[in-house]
Amino acid sequence: MNKRKMFLRMITASLIRRRSRMIVALLSIAIGAAILSGLVTIYVDVPRQMGAQFRNYGANMIFTPTDGHFTSDDITKGKSYIDSKDIVGVTPYRYESVRIHELPVMAAGTDMEQAKLTSPYWSVEGSYPSGSGQILLGASLAEQFRLGTGDEVTVNYTPENPEPEEGETILDNTMDMTVAGILETGGPEEDYVYITMTDLEELTGISGKIDLAELSVSAKSDKLNEYADNISANVPGVSARLVKRVTESESAVLTKLQALVLLVTVIVLALTMICVATTMTAVVTERRREIGLRKAIGASNGGIIAEFMGEGILLGAAGGTIGAALGFIFAQQVSINVFSSSISFMPLLIPITILVSVAVTGVSCLLPIRSATQVDPALVLKGE
Amino acid sequence: MSLLELKNIYKIxxxxxxxxxxxLKVEKGEWLSIMGPSGSGKSTMMNIIGCMDKPSKGEVLLDGVDIAKESAKNLTAIRRDKIGLxxxxxxxxxxLTAIENVMLAQYYHSVPDEKEALEALxxxxxxxxxxxxPSQLSGGEQQRVCVARALINYxxxxxxxxxxxxxxxxxxxxVVDLFHKLHSEGTTLIVVTHDPEVAEVAQRTVYLRNGKLHKETINENFTGEIKFDNEVEI
Structure with missing residues (x-):
């Protein structure tokens, strides 16, 4: 047997056969590592989690035409500058003045499925229009016209120039439609009637015209700014701007939250070090007689430091491994309970947690071990 | 030249x-007992001979080398190479198991050898x-493991x-029979004891009192075998 094998045999024997003692140290390291890796996981995942939460507050980027209108092609070009995985939804809007029961109201033609994504806060009584001939009526208008879901309405559109030019046909600009749902938002949306883009184009006889596009993009403030700048600079006819109310508050909350998690992480790291150092001091102190014996039979100070550090490192690695697993479970529980979604697994965090645990345990062991090497073997062996 | 020589040793x-x-002089292959009441200086002398302490004054020659002048690091090496405790x-x-305890001494001395450790046991x-x-061994068995550990590095x-x-x-x-066996194989033994029966088995016994060598007796009938006062020969 070579010396290395004997070294490993000794330190594993110390950990395994003294498990009732070592379990306390192991638990202390594992719990510290678990909280640490859990907090780091949350710290790293907070932007994604909070980003998803903030998307519930609606669009954070708007495309507006630089010269009156743009088309769906322009929107597609703009979208191409945004990482597709960051795009939650893109909703085009076209606004036209129509009449319901001969009273003028503002109609918005849109893509209902996309509207659900960019305006998840919309509360709809009934359902969203699922096909032609259906409208989503703002709650304010519904009250004004005393309409409810399932009611029939006639929607009229009067072109700006109703007299046809010679050779042109007069559009049939009246459509009988059904109220599919009543929209409640508590905001200006309640004064609009929403219809599908196809119906609005049919009603007005004009296709491909879009006034505005709302985008919900899951990205940090600086990334959003970068996207907006690129689109405005590179897509002719499209001006991209951020909804500052949403992006700025998102950025502010995120910064504060991350700072808080970072602070807690640092405090936990410090407490873990103190706890591990205290435990290791106790472990080393109760073995002063053993250290005295080892010195008496010929161990050098360096040899004793190596053996105890070996134990500490092994303990740190074991505690770190357990802690990394527990930390993920801890972060997962926090994420499910706070953000209602599961957390992303970060494989890199496992070796980092183990390395940090080993380093913390090593540093914590160093001082008590150094003091233990000052033990006079003669005194210890006499039981003094 | 004596294996061990203490010259005008003071510990103050x-x-x-x-x-x-x-x-005090101890010859190679000798079996010496050191006796004395508590506080007579036995342990201090033991620590100095065992390279775990240094005298305040005087020379301690081990194989002709004055260990009183050696550094702590060198004393550790001398203890490891020349003394079994x-x-x-x-x-x-x-x-650690019995065999691992024996191998521990080999580990610090040179290279652990399980077969050799088993032979020592x-x-x-x-x-x-x-x-x-050790917790699974009786006191006597533990002391025998301690003897095996002490002799493993010759x-x-x-x-x-x-x-x-x-x-x-x-x-x-x-244990005394083991000492007898070791002595007959040429090992030098220095035994500090309170027990006259154990001390008298040795070839020579020195008595300490108040830090001074008070008396020395030579065992003319040395056999290396212990006899108890109440032992009846059949």
Missing amino acids: YGDLHALDDVN IFQQFHLVGY DRVGLADRAKHL PEIILADEPTGNLDDANEKI
């Missing part, structure tokens, strides 16, 4: 002279207990501090 703590002008309280590492009659932890001197102090008569006899 403030006003207390733990050792006061002690002179046996303690009253056994001092085995509790989480066999010499003390514990080959079948090699895989047992030290020039085996230094035993009250080796039978915690043992019953039966185990005391086993």
